[in-house]
Amino acid sequence: MTATIIDGKAFAATVREKVAAGVATLKADHGITPGLAVVLVGEDPASQVYVRNKGTQTIEVGMNSFEHKLPADVPEAELYALIDRLNADPAVHGILVQFPVPDHLSETDIVARIDPAKDVDGLHVVNAGLLASGQKAMVSCTPLGCLMLLRDQLGSLSGLNAVVVGRSNLVGKPLAQLLLRDSCTVTIAHSRTKDLPEVCRGADILIAAVGRPQMVKGDWVKPGAAVIDVGINRIDAPERGEGKTRLVGDVDFASASEVAGAITPVPGGVGPMTIACLLANTLTACCRANDLPEPDGLTA
Numbered sequence: 644m645t646a647t648i649i650d651g652k653a654f655a656a657t658v659r660e661k662v663a664a665g666v667a668t669l670k671a672d673h674g675i676t677p678g679l680a681v682v683l684v685g686e687d688p689a690s691q692v693y694v695r696n697k698g699t700q701t702i703e704v705g706m707n708s709f710e711h712k713l714p715a716d717v718p719e720a721e722l723y724a725l726i727d728r729l730n731a732d733p734a735v736h737g738i739l740v741q742f743p744v745p746d747h748l749s750e751t752d753i754v755a756r757i758d759p760a761k762d763v764d765g766l767h768v769v770n771a772g773l774l775a776s777g778q779k780a781m782v783s784c785t786p787l788g789c790l791m792l793l794r795d796q797l798g799s800l801s802g803l804n805a806v807v808v809g810r811s812n813l814v815g816k817p818l819a820q821l822l823l824r825d826s827c828t829v830t831i832a833h834s835r836t837k838d839l840p841e842v843c844r845g846a847d848i849l850i851a852a853v854g855r856p857q858m859v860k861g862d863w864v865k866p867g868a869a870v871i872d873v874g875i876n877r878i879d880a881p882e883r884g885e886g887k888t889r890l891v892g893d894v895d896f897a898s899a900s901e902v903a904g905a906i907t908p909v910p911g912g913v914g915p916m917t918i919a920c921l922l923a924n925t926l927t928a929c930c931r932a933n934d935l936p937e938p939d940g941l942t943a
């Protein structure tokens with residue numbers, strides 16, 4: 644069997660169209676322009692890709708983009724002062740501090756400093772708690788994007804076995820919560836899981852969010868399963884010439900696509916959805932901040 648390739652790039656474009664329509668309505672009817680602030684500390688290469696793609700797309704959907712680049716050795720107090728200003732700024736509806744940050748800073752403390760209503764990454768304990776208890780939250784962009792792709796591909800997810808490999812606060816845990824809310828039977832696997840290939844073979848929905856290039860092989864995949872590859876890894880590609888690299892996911896696409904029913908590619912799968920959902924979350928946060936109805940089809 645050869646899997647259907649889930650076109651995240653095309654789907655993300657439709658999400659951005661919906662966001663752009665919502666932004667246009669906000670501007671025309673209420674004179675409000677949603678604003679997204681992104682804070683980048685230091686020069687992590689993966690983060691730079693993300694910030695670059697995001698900046699142009701924020702402008703394209705008609706939002707204001709506020710980019711703050713801080714040096715790798717920025718004092719903690721200076722970063723907090725910036726977050727405090729963004730929290731207080733009525734033109735800013737979403738705040739994202741790009742991770743990882745340099746070692747002298749604490750991701751936990753940074754997230755705690757952000758106003759939960761502007762936490763478009765869904766990382767604040769208030770948002771994690773709201774999601775876990777089934778209430779209205781800001782939901783992390785990557786899990787939200789994965790959920791949209793799965794619903795589009797499969798329709799109802801009810802009763803399906805979902806295995807999420809990875810338990811990070813940004814991806815694995817919130818995605819598991821979303822799948823549980825859609826009535827999947829959810830297993831969260833991680834680096835201590837015994838016989839991971841066997842656990843994965845039980846999955847109707849298999850999510851890889853690990854950060855290990857091409858770890859999930861075709862013989863880990865149940866025939867016909869939906870495979871969502873969250874991983875973004877840059878590896879050497881000598882076949883493209885000396886010193887060249889390419890992006891691969893956490894799934895070995897060549898072997899897995901022989902077995903799966905549907906699979907996301909890397910690039911062109913989850914990555915573009917993450918950015919589209921970041922814009923969607925900013926629009927949602929802006930509507931909530933102004934007591935206006937939320938856009939349809941852009942929230943979990």
Ligand SMILES: NC(=O)C1=CN([C@@H]2O[C@H](COP(=O)(O)OP(=O)(O)OC[C@H]3O[C@@H](n4cnc5c(N)ncnc54)[C@H](OP(=O)(O)O)[C@@H]3O)[C@@H](O)[C@H]2O)C=CC1
Binds near residue numbers: 853873
């Ligand atoms: N496409 C996108 O938009 C995005 C992509 N990413 C990518 O997704 C991947 C995961 O990101 P993130 O969740 O932030 O990563 P983290 O490093 O925070 O978490 C990785 C998780 O994978 C688990 N893990 C590591 N090695 C193994 C192994 N050998 N077997 C089983 N589990 C393992 C870890 O287990 P343990 O907890 O036991 O250590 C951990 O729970 C990365 O490649 C990242 O670049 C991330 C965000 C957005």
Ligand SMILES: Nc1nc(=O)c2c([nH]1)NC[C@@H]1CN(c3ccc(C(=O)N[C@@H](CCC(=O)O)C(=O)O)cc3)C=[N+]21
Binds near residue numbers: 689693742764910
């Ligand atoms: N606070 C925080 N929130 C995040 O959501 C977050 C983060 N920090 N730190 C880094 C990771 C990584 N991440 C990516 C998102 C999109 C692409 C993306 O657009 N990928 C394109 C490829 C881009 C290319 O060609 O290089 C694709 O997969 O098609 C990549 C990586 C968000 N992350």
